[in-house]
Amino acid sequence: MRGASVELVRVSKHYGNAVAVDAIDLHVPAGQYCCLLGPSGCGKTSTLRMIAGHETISDGDILIGSRNVSELPPAARGTAMMFQSYALFPHLNCLDNVAFGLRMRGVAKAERRERAAAMLRLVHMENYAGRLPSQLSGGQQQRVALARALVTEPSVLLLDEPLSALDPFLRVQVRAELKRLQAELGITFIHVTHSQEEAMALSDLVVVMNGGRIEQAAEARAVFTRPATPFVARFIGGHNVVDVPGGAGPIAVRTDRLRVLPGTVPGLIPARVAMVEYQGSFVQLRLDAGPLGELVAILPDNSFDAAPLREGEAVSLGWDGAEAHPLHGNNAPARVPVLEEN
Numbered sequence: 001m002r003g004a005s006v007e008l009v010r011v012s013k014h015y016g017n018a019v020a021v022d023a024i025d026l027h028v029p030a031g032q033y034c035c036l037l038g039p040s041g042c043g044k045t046s047t048l049r050m051i052a053g054h055e056t057i058s059d060g061d062i063l064i065g066s067r068n069v070s071e072l073p074p075a076a077r078g079t080a081m082m083f084q085s086y087a088l089f090p091h092l093n094c095l096d097n098v099a100f101g102l103r104m105r106g107v108a109k110a111e112r113r114e115r116a117a118a119m120l121r122l123v124h125m126e127n128y129a130g131r132l133p134s135q136l137s138g139g140q141q142q143r144v145a146l147a148r149a150l151v152t153e154p155s156v157l158l159l160d161e162p163l164s165a166l167d168p169f170l171r172v173q174v175r176a177e178l179k180r181l182q183a184e185l186g187i188t189f190i191h192v193t194h195s196q197e198e199a200m201a202l203s204d205l206v207v208v209m210n211g212g213r214i215e216q217a218a219e220a221r222a223v224f225t226r227p228a229t230p231f232v233a234r235f236i237g238g239h240n241v242v243d244v245p246g247g248a249g250p251i252a253v254r255t256d257r258l259r260v261l262p263g264t265v266p267g268l269i270p271a272r273v274a275m276v277e278y279q280g281s282f283v284q285l286r287l288d289a290g291p292l293g294e295l296v297a298i299l300p301d302n303s304f305d306a307a308p309l310r311e312g313e314a315v316s317l318g319w320d321g322a323e324a325h326p327l328h329g330n331n332a333p334a335r336v337p338v339l340e341e342n
């Protein structure tokens with residue numbers, strides 16, 4: 001299998017008068033793991049469904065590799081889709097479920113079975129080939145669904161909240177499995193999630209969406225250390241968005257970089273400890289900073305224990321200059337469409 005790049009050029013989706021996706025530009029290089037991340041209703045699923053061809057594009061173009069696929073039916077795009085609900089056929093065993101997509105494409109029976117068995121091996125489910133979906137756990141069904149999506153050898157796999165139906169323990173396990181498979185197969189994955197943690201753990205490219213637009217598209221570490229907008233800083237978590245009076249605009253200060261000193265220190269921001277939350281390896285402090293609102297600081301448990309603070313106590317807040325990250329607004333560079341060989 002080979003990955004293909006995915007390029008969205010001024011892509012919009014309207015439902016009647018409502019704009020679900022608003023003229024977005026995005027380039028996902030071939031073979032990358034990309035997560036579309038954002039709150040409910042921000043347009044992630046509509047974007048994914050337009051790439052798959054399950055939804056018409058209201059405006060703009062989608063290119064996969066060097067082909068403009070905007071008008072092509074789903075089966076002609078070289079994509080496969082994996083859904084949140086596993087959507088396995090209940091009356092077919094695992095092998096037949098996986099082979100189903102090949103039957104639809106007219107592949108002969110012996111080859112269908114061979115390729116389906118190879119896919120089950122890939123997801124470590126070869127010993128369950130004869131079982132019905134009802135005889136499998138949620139995580140196992142998810143693996144079979146993955147094998148079924150991959151059996152047609154897509155160059156792009158589209159995943160719509162593939163982990164959200166799993167319990168937290170399984171979610172982390174299947175997440176690692178997805179990452180391993182993507183690296184092994186080298187095909188492009190585009191994965192919709194509203195979980196920051198999931199996006200950070202999986203992605204080469206994190207695309208943060210809000211209100212039908214892209215707020216930032218960058219590598220996970222860049223999104224976390226250099227969020228482009230107040231929305232990204234808040235959504236990705238781990239940041240305070242602070243608008244100091246007389247400053248040059250809002251800045252982001254990581255919660256683990258906010259300094260909290262006891263008492264009143266001239267020149268620092270006066271605050272009061274509103275809540276102390278013990279979280280195991282660290283302690284989270286909610287701090288009432290008056291006109292600046294509530295700020296959050298996290299301290300390793302040993303630093304907190306060395307000089308504990310109590311609720312109601314007066315403190316002073318500050319940060320090193322280098323830790324103040326200006327939030328310039330949407331500073332994502334304008335994208336120039338790039339064509340690559342498929």
Ligand SMILES: Nc1ncnc2c1ncn2[C@@H]1O[C@H](COP(=O)(O)OP(=O)(O)OP(=O)(O)O)[C@@H](O)[C@H]1O
Nearest residue numbers: 015018020038039040041042043044045046047194
């Ligand atoms: N078939 C439809 N008809 C009308 N409006 C729709 C339709 N599908 C989605 N929308 C609207 O378009 C916007 C974007 O929806 P979309 O499903 O793409 O968001 P999402 O980010 O995937 O949300 P979620 O995480 O809740 O699935 C929402 O306001 C939604 O109500």
